[in-house]
Amino acid sequence: MADKQVMKRAKYKSSVKDPGVAGVLKLNIERFVFMPNDPKASTKLNVEFRMITGHKFTKEGSSKQALLNLTQEQGGNYIFEFDSFADRDVCREFVAAAIAFHSEAGKATTENSAALVNSEQLSRAETERRIKLLQENSELQRLHRQFVFGGILTDAEFWATRKKLLDQNDNRRPKQRVALKNEMWTVKPLSDGQSNRVTFNLTPEIIHQIFAEKPAVRQAYLSFVPNKMTEKEFWTKYSRAEYLHSTKNVVAAAAEAAEDEELAVFLKRDDMLANEARRKIRRVDPTVDMEADEGDDYIHLPDHGLFQNETKDVLESQYEPYRRSFSQDLNQHAAVVLQGRLVDVELGDPRSVAEALSRTKQAEVSDEISNRNLEKELSDRISRIAEIEDLQGPRDPAVAPLSIKDPRDYFDSQQANAVKALGDAGSGAKPLKSSVSPREAYGSLTDLVSDIRVMGLSEPIMNPEVALKVLNGLTQSISSTKFHLGKNPRESVLDSLPKVTKEELLHHWTSVQELLKHFWSSYPITTKYLYTKVTRLKDAMSQVYPKLQEIKESVQSDFRHQVSLLVHPMLQALDAAFAHYDADVQKRSAKSGERFNGFG
Amino acid sequence: MTPVSSKLYTDDVSLLMVLIDTNPFFWNSVKSTLAFSTFLSNVLAFLNSILLLNQLNQVVVIATGYNSCDYIFDSSDSQSQTQRVEQMLQKLEEFVDKDESLGREDSVDGPGFSLLSGSLSMALCYIQRVFRSGPLHPQPRILCLHGSPDGPGQYVAVMNSIFSAQRSMVPIDSCVLGAQHSAFLQQASYITGGVYLKPQLLDGLFQYLATVFATDLHSRAFLQLPKPAGVDFRASCFCHKNTIDMGYICSVCLSIFCKHQKKCSTCGSVFGQAQTQDSSTPDRKRKTPLDA
Ligand SMILES: [Zn+2]
Ligand SMILES: [Zn+2]
Numbered sequence: 042m043a044d045k046q047v048m049k050r051a052k053y054k055s056s057v058k059d060p061g062v063a064g065v066l067k068l069n070i071e072r073f074v075f076m077p078n079d080p081k082a083s084t085k086l087n088v089e090f091r092m093i094t095g096h097k098f099t100k101e102g103s104s105k106q107a108l109l110n111l112t113q114e115q116g117g118n119y120i121f122e123f124d125s126f127a128d129r130d131v132c133r134e135f136v137a138a139a140i141a142f143h144s145e146a147g148k149a150t151t152e153n154s155a156a157l158v159n160s161e162q163l164s165r166a167e168t169e170r171r172i173k174l175l176q177e178n179s180e181l182q183r184l185h186r187q188f189v190f191g192g193i194l195t196d197a198e199f200w201a202t203r204k205k206l207l208d209q210n211d212n213r214r215p216k217q218r219v220a221l222k223n224e225m226w227t228v229k230p231l232s233d234g235q236s237n238r239v240t241f242n243l244t245p246e247i248i249h250q251i252f253a254e255k256p257a258v259r260q261a262y263l264s265f266v267p268n269k270m271t272e273k274e275f276w277t278k279y280s281r282a283e284y285l286h287s288t289k290n291v292v293a294a295a296a297e298a299a300e301d302e303e304l305a306v307f308l309k310r311d312d313m314l315a316n317e318a319r320r321k322i323r324r325v326d327p328t329v330d331m332e333a334d335e336g337d338d339y340i341h342l343p344d345h346g347l348f349q350n351e352t353k354d355v356l357e358s359q360y361e362p363y364r365r366s367f368s369q370d371l372n373q374h375a376a377v378v379l380q381g382r383l384v385d386v387e388l389g390d391p392r393s394v395a396e397a398l399s400r401t402k403q404a405e406v407s408d409e410i411s412n413r414n415l416e417k418e419l420s421d422r423i424s425r426i427a428e429i430e431d432l433q434g435p436r437d438p439a440v441a442p443l444s445i446k447d448p449r450d451y452f453d454s455q456q457a458n459a460v461k462a463l464g465d466a467g468s469g470a471k472p473l474k475s476s477v478s479p480r481e482a483y484g485s486l487t488d489l490v491s492d493i494r495v496m497g498l499s500e501p502i503m504n505p506e507v508a509l510k511v512l513n514g515l516t517q518s519i520s521s522t523k524f525h526l527g528k529n530p531r532e533s534v535l536d537s538l539p540k541v542t543k544e545e546l547l548h549h550w551t552s553v554q555e556l557l558k559h560f561w562s563s564y565p566i567t568t569k570y571l572y573t574k575v576t577r578l579k580d581a582m583s584q585v586y587p588k589l590q591e592i593k594e595s596v597q598s599d600f601r602h603q604v605s606l607l608v609h610p611m612l613q614a615l616d617a618a619f620a621h622y623d624a625d626v627q628k629r630s631a632k633s634g635e636r637f638n639g640f641g
Numbered sequence: 642m643t644p645v646s647s648k649l650y651t652d653d654v655s656l657l658m659v660l661i662d663t664n665p666f667f668w669n670s671v672k673s674t675l676a677f678s679t680f681l682s683n684v685l686a687f688l689n690s691i692l693l694l695n696q697l698n699q700v701v702v703i704a705t706g707y708n709s710c711d712y713i714f715d716s717s718d719s720q721s722q723t724q725r726v727e728q729m730l731q732k733l734e735e736f737v738d739k740d741e742s743l744g745r746e747d748s749v750d751g752p753g754f755s756l757l758s759g760s761l762s763m764a765l766c767y768i769q770r771v772f773r774s775g776p777l778h779p780q781p782r783i784l785c786l787h788g789s790p791d792g793p794g795q796y797v798a799v800m801n802s803i804f805s806a807q808r809s810m811v812p813i814d815s816c817v818l819g820a821q822h823s824a825f826l827q828q829a830s831y832i833t834g835g836v837y838l839k840p841q842l843l844d845g846l847f848q849y850l851a852t853v854f855a856t857d858l859h860s861r862a863f864l865q866l867p868k869p870a871g872v873d874f875r876a877s878c879f880c881h882k883n884t885i886d887m888g889y890i891c892s893v894c895l896s897i898f899c900k901h902q903k904k905c906s907t908c909g910s911v912f913g914q915a916q917t918q919d920s921s922t923p924d925r926k927r928k929t930p931l932d933a
Contacts, residue, residue, distance in 0.1 A: 445797065445894055445908055450879040452793035454897055456824045478748045482665035483741040487734060489668075489678040494730045498682040502847045511845035515852055519865050 045069065045165055047135045049128045051121040053077070053084055057108065061122055068135050070142060073111075075121075086119065091143040096136050101126045109133055138165070141172045170207055171200060183548065184555055193581040194559060198574070202558060243276055245388035251279075252395050253377045256313035256402065259395045261306045266392070269303070282307030295363045308363055314373060320406075324415065326422070538604065542596050546607055549589060553611050556582050560618050566625070579622055582615055652859040654697040656771060656779040658764040659688065659786065663704045663737060664755035667789040667819065671752075675818060675843045684786060685726055687850040692716055694855065699779055701767060704733060705760040705787070706740035707753060712763065754792030757785070757825060761802035761813075768811055780858045781811050782835070788818035791825045803829045814854050816840065836866050879907060 046069040052061030053075050062084045064077035075086035088111075097110040107129035111119045123129035175182040188194040200207065252259040258279060266275050282304055285294040298305035388394060409415070535543050560578045563571045589608050596604050661684060662668075668677045688700050702714035713732040716725070761783070768781040783806065791799075803825075806813050812835035815826035822839055830837035840849045856864055877884045878899035889898045894908035904911050 443894060443908060447907065448795075448797045449793035450896065450907055451800075452791065452796035452824075453882055454876045454879055455828075456791060456793070476748045476750050477666055477669050479665070479741060479744045479746060482669045482749070483737060483744075485672070486663065486665040486668055486677055487737050489676060490681070490730055490734050490737065492678050493681055494727070494734075498685060498726075499679065502683055502686050503845055507842060507845040508848040511840070511842055511848040512852065514841060515849070515867065519867055 045135075047132055049123060049132055051075070051123050051128070051132075053086065054108075054120040054122055057106075057120060059120075066121055066132065068132060068139070070139050073136075075119075088113075088119065090136075090139040093136070093140055094144075096133065096140065098129065098133050109136065111136065134169075138169050138172060141176055142168075167207075174203075174206060180548075180551060184552060187552060188555065188581070191581075193556075193577050198559060202562075243280075245391070245394075248391050249388050249394050250377070252391070252398050254373050255311055256317070256399075257306060257309075257311040259398055260313065261303070262391065262395050263399065265303065272391070278304055279307050291360045291363050295360050298363065310363075320409070324409075324419075326419070535607070538600055539596070542592060542600070542604065545592055546604070549585065549592070549611065553582075553585060553614065556585075557614055557618055560622075564621070564625070566629075575622065579619070582618060585615060586612070650697060650777045650779055652780065653857045654695055654779040655691070655857045656699045656701070656768070656781040657688075657691055658767060658781065658783045659684070659700065659702045660705050660757070660760040660764060660783065661702060661786045662755050662788045662818070663733070663740070664707045664753055664789045665737070665741075666707065666749045666751070666753035667755065669752075671788065671819070675846075680786075680818070680846065681730075683846040683850065685729075686847055687855070688714075688716075689725075690851060691855060695857075697779060701764075702729060703760045703763050704736045704740075705755045705757055706736065707755055708740050708743035709736075710756050710759040710763055711736050711739075712767075752789055752819070754795070755787070755789040756795070757787065757789075757792065758795040758798035758802055761785075761799065761806070761829075765802060765805055765809070765811065768809065772809065782814060782858060783811060784814045784816065784854055785826055785829070786816050786818065787823060787826060790819060790821055791823050795825075799825050799829070803832050806833045812836075812858065814838075816849065816854065818843065818846075836868075838867050 046067060048065060048067045050063070051066040052063050053066075054061035062077045062079075062082055064075055064079075064082075064084075067074045067076070070090070072087060072089045074088075075084070077084050092114050093111050094114050095112045097112070099106055099108040101107075107123040107126045109121045109123065109129055109132055111121075113119070121129075121132070123132065175185055185199060189196050189199050252262070262275060266272055270278070278301075282294075285297060285308060288294075294308050298308045535546070538546070556578055560575065560582070563575045563578070566572050566575060589611060593601060593604050593608060668680075688702070691698055691700055698716075700714070700716040701712065704711055704713045711732075713736055714725070714729040764783050768783075771778045771781060803813065806829070811833060813826070813829040813833045814835040815823065815830045815837045817823050817826060817837070817839040827837050829835065836853055838849060838853055840846060853866060856866065875884055875886065876888075876897050878888055879896050880898055880900070880902075883899060885897070885899050889901055890896065891898075891905040891908060891910060891912075893910040894905060896905055896907040898906075902912060
């Protein structure tokens with residue numbers, strides 16, 4: 042990226058209103074330089090990107106000027122106007138990357154970053170992707186700063202283990218397709234109040250939507266324009282028809298349609314749509330259970346809560362084709378929006394849009410025709426679901442009844458341990474070996490019950506001293522088990538720690554993992570390069586020990602035990618790595634007694 | 642909007658199913674430490690306090706006998722408050738008589754077992770009926786006041802009840818009155834999220850009941866109730882009763898064996914030949930190629 046640079050013609054402006062000084066803007070990763078065309082002009086700029094903290098820009102479409110505004114750390118800004126938005130966007134992207142690069146590398150030395158960038162010939166896209174990942178993930182950024190700028194890992198090593206992350210991010214790159222607007226186009230006449238003129242506003246986007254939602258209009262367009270009428274005439278007529286619809290005067294609409302056959306096309310019900318609907322109905326899975334459940338209770342809302350005053354008049358049959366139902370329009374609109382943008386053509390030309398839409402519809406229909414299996418599949422499904430019970434053979438139970446000879450075994454298999462766990466095995470030995478006759482036992486029980494019936498409840502039920510003893514005993518046993526850890530799996534030990542300690546511990550976990558990942562993946566050591574890498578990693582790992590000790594000592598004594606429990610596995614993992622390292626060094630020195638360090 | 646007739650069941654209204662152990666052989670064996678009459682007066686006082694805690698609280702008492710079980714009290718169908726105790730005691734007497742008449746034995750060794758599985762099932766049936774009565778109902782829980790030792794023969798039935806309670810999210814609280822802990826109830830409370838308690842001072846039974854078991858389910862979220870220190874649910878094999886960490890389990894009846902069997906001794910299923918597992922996988926030493 043260091044050798045990349047961008048050069049564009051631009052005007053430097055002190056403010057948005059300022060006409061500006063024409064010149065050339067040169068950008069590279071370190072700085073941007075502005076050279077005015079007039080060599081005598083004094084407005085030369087040479088600014089380092091590390092001084093720049095942000096950038097703003099004008100939006101294409103909403104503004105006429107293609108501006109880029111770079112804001113400086115100490116306040117103040119640089120405004121550039123470009124000849125085109127395309128030029129501006131190239132610069133904007135570069136600037137964004139450069140700012141991100143410098144803010145991320147902020148604390149590193151320049152040498153370091155220069156070396157870093159120069160050592161690898163990365164594509165700009167690749168670098169941007171990495172920077173973006175670092176910006177999005179603060180944990181990753183922290184690791185990157187710690188290890189890459191700390192000189193423990195090289196940038197390439199760091200990213201090598203995260204290829205997947207980079208690829209994923211890459212997949213997201215294709216531009217998002219813009220969906221159709223979820224807004225029904227209705228004629229909102231903009232009357233000027235004096236004349237009877239009504240103005241409509243049609244954009245290519247709206248035309249696209251009309252074509253998608255109303256096949257008859259699309260068909261009419263293709264056959265009328267430009268042979269029978271001009272584009273303008275066509276849309277005027279269409280708007281007229283829509284206007285007539287909006288008046289809800291079916292009779293008037295029918296009367297006008299009778300005089301103008303082209304207008305009638307728009308006013309009559311869309312037959313193509315009706316056909317399509319019939320086709321779709323035929324393909325509905327007949328086994329779908331349409332029974333509404335409680336959740337579908339919209340019935341109390343007229344028109345499903347949508348305000349629409351549809352004419353409920355009874356009409357003569359001759360007007361029937363001119364009636365249009367709002368719910369049909371709404372459904373069709375919803376279907377089109379959900380289907381999304383089917384065609385990928387420039388919206389400027391209505392004819393090509395109409396043709397493209399017709400083609401896709403045609404393709405859909407022919408697909409269906411070729412897919413004759415569907416009907417068979419549907420009928421199969423019906424016969425499978427609509428099983429007539431009394432025509433089915435008796436179904437034999439495919440199971441054998443479970444016969445358990447002696448359930449006592451199950452009990453024995455658990456009882457012993459469960460009771461032992463309660464520390465009470467001793468008293469488990471038969472408490473009383475006396476044999477009682479049922480008569481005697483039942484007799485005494487009945488006596489005791491009738492005692493109460495006669496004498497009433499004993500009063501007081503118990504002695505206050507006993508009650509106090511019980512309360513104390515309960516409180517004591519509850520408080521002794523309360524701090525017993527691991528009782529509640531939802532409760533994390535980490536959450537009970539101070540926030541700083543928690544974050545520090547988590548960070549140490551991730552960095553220890555990062556180091557170990559690189560450490561173990563370097564074995565077996567086959568090259569000098571791996572040898573030095575392992576040495577670097579070992580040094581970095583040995584620095585973790587005192588830090589962990591520090592955390593342990595920094596927390597209050599209440600938490601110390603828990604923290605050391607958490608730190609313990611980290612230490613174990615590090616110990617294992619060191620043990621491996623030492624063993625490897627020993628093996629190496631024993632094996633290559635004559636050769637010094639094993640690398641020939 | 643709410644119909645006037647529907648009771649306003651808030652989340653702290655309880656339906657308490659109390660299972661009291663009426664096994665005469667157990668009570669006979671503990672005559673000296675805890676008389677049944679003392680036990681009853683403690684329990685009756687406790688039940689009254691439950692009913693006083695919330696006007697809508699409901700208490701149902703099921704007697705767990707030696708030969709049978711039955712409902713002996715339901716606060717929702719008692720007419721007047723003063724007759725509650727009288728009613729229940731009368732029902733209890735009748736129950737004990739009936740339970741005796743069902744017996745066949747001439748004499749019983751030790752405390753014998755009471756029909757815990759039966760009364761648990763009855764409690765769960767009652768709760769199911771309440772669940773089906775409509776969307777608004779009191780929060781049910783089961784309290785076992787149990788003294789008799791666990792009946793090994795009831796293992797399957799008791800475990801089924803426990804799992805059914807777990808499925809319908811009904812906690813089973815246990816208060817163990819006998820000398821021994823109850824593995825059944827311990828599991829029941831553990832699995833269903835109830836409280837298991839074995840009171841140390843039986844004289845203070847009422848205090849235990851009022852402190853630990855009177856809390857409704859909603860309030861339990863804010864309270865620290867006694868928790869078991871940990872339960873060892875490791876199983877022992879059916880063949881030698883040895884505690885094992887790993888073993889063979891019959892896929893049909895879940896019996897546990899320490900060694901491979903040809904046929905399950907519990908349910909008679911015939912097992913296929915176990916694959917001769919080759920545990921002596923050669924300890925492959927990773928050769929670290931140096932100086933490639
Ligand atoms: Zn065994
Ligand atoms: Zn079996």
